[in-house]
Amino acid sequence: MPIESAVVLAAGEGMRLRPLTKYRPKPMLPVTNVPILEHVFDALVASGISEIHVVVGYKRDRVQEYFGFEYDGVPLTYHVQEQQLGSGHAVLQAQPGVDGPFLVVNGDQLTSPEIVDAVVEAHAAGEQLGTISVVESELASRYGAVSLDGDTVTDLVEKPGEGHHRLLNAGVYAFEPAIFDRIASTPAEDGERSLTTALTSAIETGSTLTGVRTEGLWRDATYPWDLLSLSAEMLDRSDEEVTIDPSATVADGAIVRAPVVVGPDAVVAPGAVVGPYTTVGRNASIGCNAVVEHTIVDEDTRIGPNATLVDSVTGRGVDIAAGVTIEGGDGDVRIGDRIHEEVELGAVVADRTELGGGVSAEPGTIVGAEASVATGVVLDGVVEDGVEVVR
Amino acid sequence: MCGIIACIGHTDDTVDVLLSGLSSLEYRGYDSAGIAVSNGKLDVRKREGELDNLRDAVDADPISGTFGIGHTRWSTHGPPTDENAHPHTDADGRVAVVHNGIIENYQELRDELEADGYEFVSDTDTEVVPNLVASFLDEGYDAAESFSRAVSRLEGSYALAVIVAGEDAIFATRQDSPLVLGIGDDAYYLGSDVPAFLSYTRNVVYLEDGQSVTLRPNGWQVKNGDGAVVEPPVNTVEWDAEQTGKSGYEHFMLKEIHEQPTALRQCLSGRLDPLEGDVVVEELSDLDTPGAVQFVACGTSYHAALYGAMRFREVGIPAQAFLASEYATAPPPIADDELVVGVTQSGETADTLSALRTAQGRGAETLAVTNVVGSTASRECDHVMYIRSGPEIGVAATKTFSSQLVSLSLFVESVTSNTGSGRTRALVESLRDVAGDVQSVLDDSEGEIEDLVDELGGSDAYFFIGRGYNAPVALEGALKFKEITYEHAEGFPAGELKHGPLALITDETPVFAVVTGDDEAARKTLGNIKEVQARGAPVVAVTDGVLEVERFADEVLRVPETDGNLGSLLANVQLQLVAYEMAASLGRPIDKPRNLAKSVTVE
Numbered sequence: 001m002p003i004e005s006a007v008v009l010a011a012g013e014g015m016r017l018r019p020l021t022k023y024r025p026k027p028m029l030p031v032t033n034v035p036i037l038e039h040v041f042d043a044l045v046a047s048g049i050s051e052i053h054v055v056v057g058y059k060r061d062r063v064q065e066y067f068g069f070e071y072d073g074v075p076l077t078y079h080v081q082e083q084q085l086g087s088g089h090a091v092l093q094a095q096p097g098v099d100g101p102f103l104v105v106n107g108d109q110l111t112s113p114e115i116v117d118a119v120v121e122a123h124a125a126g127e128q129l130g131t132i133s134v135v136e137s138e139l140a141s142r143y144g145a146v147s148l149d150g151d152t153v154t155d156l157v158e159k160p161g162e163g164h165h166r167l168l169n170a171g172v173y174a175f176e177p178a179i180f181d182r183i184a185s186t187p188a189e190d191g192e193r194s195l196t197t198a199l200t201s202a203i204e205t206g207s208t209l210t211g212v213r214t215e216g217l218w219r220d221a222t223y224p225w226d227l228l229s230l231s232a233e234m235l236d237r238s239d240e241e242v243t244i245d246p247s248a249t250v251a252d253g254a255i256v257r258a259p260v261v262v263g264p265d266a267v268v269a270p271g272a273v274v275g276p277y278t279t280v281g282r283n284a285s286i287g288c289n290a291v292v293e294h295t296i297v298d299e300d301t302r303i304g305p306n307a308t309l310v311d312s313v314t315g316r317g318v319d320i321a322a323g324v325t326i327e328g329g330d331g332d333v334r335i336g337d338r339i340h341e342e343v344e345l346g347a348v349v350a351d352r353t354e355l356g357g358g359v360s361a362e363p364g365t366i367v368g369a370e371a372s373v374a375t376g377v378v379l380d381g382v383v384e385d386g387v388e389v390v391r
Numbered sequence: 392m393c394g395i396i397a398c399i400g401h402t403d404d405t406v407d408v409l410l411s412g413l414s415s416l417e418y419r420g421y422d423s424a425g426i427a428v429s430n431g432k433l434d435v436r437k438r439e440g441e442l443d444n445l446r447d448a449v450d451a452d453p454i455s456g457t458f459g460i461g462h463t464r465w466s467t468h469g470p471p472t473d474e475n476a477h478p479h480t481d482a483d484g485r486v487a488v489v490h491n492g493i494i495e496n497y498q499e500l501r502d503e504l505e506a507d508g509y510e511f512v513s514d515t516d517t518e519v520v521p522n523l524v525a526s527f528l529d530e531g532y533d534a535a536e537s538f539s540r541a542v543s544r545l546e547g548s549y550a551l552a553v554i555v556a557g558e559d560a561i562f563a564t565r566q567d568s569p570l571v572l573g574i575g576d577d578a579y580y581l582g583s584d585v586p587a588f589l590s591y592t593r594n595v596v597y598l599e600d601g602q603s604v605t606l607r608p609n610g611w612q613v614k615n616g617d618g619a620v621v622e623p624p625v626n627t628v629e630w631d632a633e634q635t636g637k638s639g640y641e642h643f644m645l646k647e648i649h650e651q652p653t654a655l656r657q658c659l660s661g662r663l664d665p666l667e668g669d670v671v672v673e674e675l676s677d678l679d680t681p682g683a684v685q686f687v688a689c690g691t692s693y694h695a696a697l698y699g700a701m702r703f704r705e706v707g708i709p710a711q712a713f714l715a716s717e718y719a720t721a722p723p724p725i726a727d728d729e730l731v732v733g734v735t736q737s738g739e740t741a742d743t744l745s746a747l748r749t750a751q752g753r754g755a756e757t758l759a760v761t762n763v764v765g766s767t768a769s770r771e772c773d774h775v776m777y778i779r780s781g782p783e784i785g786v787a788a789t790k791t792f793s794s795q796l797v798s799l800s801l802f803v804e805s806v807t808s809n810t811g812s813g814r815t816r817a818l819v820e821s822l823r824d825v826a827g828d829v830q831s832v833l834d835d836s837e838g839e840i841e842d843l844v845d846e847l848g849g850s851d852a853y854f855f856i857g858r859g860y861n862a863p864v865a866l867e868g869a870l871k872f873k874e875i876t877y878e879h880a881e882g883f884p885a886g887e888l889k890h891g892p893l894a895l896i897t898d899e900t901p902v903f904a905v906v907t908g909d910d911e912a913a914r915k916t917l918g919n920i921k922e923v924q925a926r927g928a929p930v931v932a933v934t935d936g937v938l939e940v941e942r943f944a945d946e947v948l949r950v951p952e953t954d955g956n957l958g959s960l961l962a963n964v965q966l967q968l969v970a971y972e973m974a975a976s977l978g979r980p981i982d983k984p985r986n987l988a989k990s991v992t993v994e
Contacts, residue, residue, distance in 0.1 A: 023834045056639065060639070061649050061833070064638045064639040064640060064646075064649075065638070065646075065649045065650055065652075065653065066653075067638075068638045069637075069638045076638075077639075078638065078639030080639070247660050247661045249664070249665075249666060251666060264656075264660060265656070265659070265660055265661070265663075265823075267665050267666060269666060270666075282656070283656065283823060283826070283827075285665065285823075299827070300823075300824065300826070300827040316827065316830075317824075317827040317830075317831070352827075352831060
């Protein structure tokens, strides 16, 4: 029986991507002006999937409102995971909508049709309970690692952290419907049902899982600055060097340095220099003589005249006044209790924050959502959501 | 007001196609539903009440056929009963008919037919049609000829679809009532509206008044009123089938409230030029600056029209909004350079069409501001501006009201040339921000409104007040609230309270006060808030916080600060959410409130 449906997991917030996830879940963060989830749907549609079940939870309005009932001719059905109780629990939410073998795909990681095709093919070729995509990556120990004996999966470990792991679980699976019972019968740990735990218990009790090695693109954004490298990767892969939506306005006197994407109804004023490796979201504006490079400018954001933004990520509806300077380069970034050293990041400025005229930011600055920073302030470190910074 | 579906060319799932079509049309009215299919003879199933009653009837006693017709009814003649539901047949069951509209001369026709021995079983005007067709069959005419002879006897407004036993065809026609033809690969459809068959085809023909169409298994043919064959243009509908589904939301209304940022982006796309500080509405490029403007509209669209008229007056052009149902009774004088603007979401609102026709009859230039491409208003008016909201299924208009406010703002700017002026520049910037501002209202409201509803539920009545641009919002807030909660709600321009309604204010009548900006209207509204608070009414301020309203309010619903009088639109989104949450807490059928229909196609 060919695989026709896919279950896409899009219920999680992605806490390490805060403050960008204050109003939307990680799958809705933009890479080349479209949500990560849209790239995932593209890969599924390209592989001939004809029915997509989306498991939604955190800020699900944003997913449902954006995609509606259909994507590229493929019907979407939403299944609500009210509480995020693990990936196995998430998969179970889609059970009522699925019959026959199906795919499970993470909605918050970039994947490619090659990976999806490889999993579909390998699953159809055998009798196994499940098929797991595997890519070689030094990141395996940071994500999920897979041990293989030939094509057979012998073990799965989530975030092992240590030891020698080079085979990474790329988050694209094919399963027989029997997997639902398997997940349901695996005891929850700390109230959560993880898919990995269910799969390791399946292996222990004699079920066969097949690993399929692929070379397709797999990328994840763990931290806000990872969005910049994902964006760069996707811009490099695109056939078009410069994509300007027909409804966008790029003034005659503006300079666009490839690769660049300018979204619908966006405006680039005379004298602005945009790019390279920059995306300008829908209805965003870049003011006269502003310089924006290696940066993601999200929907509705306004960059004032003479502002400079390098290596930065803005959220939606951010207001960056005239003469703001975010110079870019390497900085130390604090996320929670952890300091990430030497990260290439100018600043992250989250949704609906206002930076007053002439504000400047040290590399590695994180400004939360709905914050307000007075004229001329020099920022570094972390500004929490909703904080008003005065000089 | 009713909904029609018909299909031919499906072999074994005709009944499913008809039922799913009816379900997509339920928003047009829902007090009864029925279908008829042909398999040599005609089989009819119809039931009073919701569509599920009909489904149960079909499950209990299945029927099948290769073509058929279906109908959801909203009563105009006779109560909702099984007998009065469509399709209607003649006594012998040779002819089955579904009908939308009113046959005005039905009594005369019925008397005539009864005198000839034809029997009637229902109270409906529709039943004359199958009997009339039967009478021509009895005179020896073939089915097609009998149909066209019957139609020529009808007076009134109608969309009709007719099947005759033993004839592999569906005959249909329209006069002042919507009917759309859908053209699939091997099958053909009729619907009152495109969603009826959108899951099968996107290729449609919008039939004109007086045209008739014959569908057969192998093709279709459209004729004009004089019998001449015509080749009408086939349009491709770009609306996605998705849009007729609920996308994971509990109700269409909630989905449509959340779709507002997207709807506004669509409405504004390509119509703003922030670099030049200009508004460009392409379809209005041949419209001169009017000397004066009259708006005609009903319900929610009327509230949008009040807002539009105010915008014209602000730029020095006399403008007034009229209730369309009152307009024809005592039409105001129309000056030579006066423009009459019909605001109608569906473009099929009978009262608005009638008012526009009255104005046209007096020589006025007309503009339709509508959501539906190819609708009657869009075709009959001299000019049309589309609000680009996408289909709205919930009976209570939400996103289309927001799109109407923005469209009317664009309309005023585009016909009054103020390119580059400070005022226009500021408005363009505010309009560019409005979708994000609405999103911000939606994001921040989570949980807040449920609490408010818990607190205020069970009150005696609910009042809504506002001044200036917020006066239409007060009216709209109350309309939304009453139509879906069934609770008593009234909206007043705030200054009117003391001239009467203040007598109704008690500690059991919460007052929603809309205050945005800090102009004179806002400051005066503060005074009105104090008036009601002094009488013990709980006050909910819907405000951008520019004035310190909090001090006088028991509860506050915040909206972002904005310019250009768009705060009214944002405040209205809060009131939509209040109405929705209150109706949800009361367990109302939110998408289909009792006694109401989405598109009111009778006067």
